[in-house]
Amino acid sequence: MTEALREPTFLILTALAEQPQHGYGVLEDVRGISEGRVNLRAGTLYAVLDRLRAEGLVEVDREEIVQSRLRRYYRITGLGAQRLADEVVRLRRNATAASARLRNSGVVLPEGGAA
Template sequence: MREPTYFILASLQDEPLHGYAIVKRALELSDGRVRLTTGTLYAALDRLTSEEMVQVAEEAVVNGRARRSYELTERGLSALHAEAARMAAAAQVVRDRSPRSTAVTVRTVPA
């Protein structure tokens, strides 16, 4: 699962959200790493809808424009949890092989 998809699903874990709120939540949850464009978001939502991982929760007209809110399905929640477990297991491989010291040495190169 690609990182943007992961954070789109994670964004919907607590409550249904409309597009702009998903963009903001994904940015927040990823500590600024995932910056979704409108095109990327809606292409992903269309794909996730067709894969039955998300569904339209509500459609409304706000200021003359259609606004859809999306929610996570059980299938989407299962996929999100499976990916989180996969990433945790992959991270554990690195932690298990790392030296016991958690200190990180940073070397600087003179300019």
């Protein structure tokens, strides 16, 4: 059984699941996915990306020079996509169990809450 992903890691992998992105793009995407709740700092992002690269979950897609600065694009690997999918299943199971217990205790979930 693998360890649960921390929210920033989950959101970074989610940001990269659709297409390769550079660091600033990932920061903006994470902010959007989390509806503004998670605002990563660049240092945090690159530390997580380095760890994910070491674990084989992301890799460098390409590099380019923009305004005399290196821009590195990252992409999720097959292993990273599978790890993200496993986490989605785990979170969905937990949310379903919590929703059922709340309903059984008479709590009405807001629109968009887990079924």
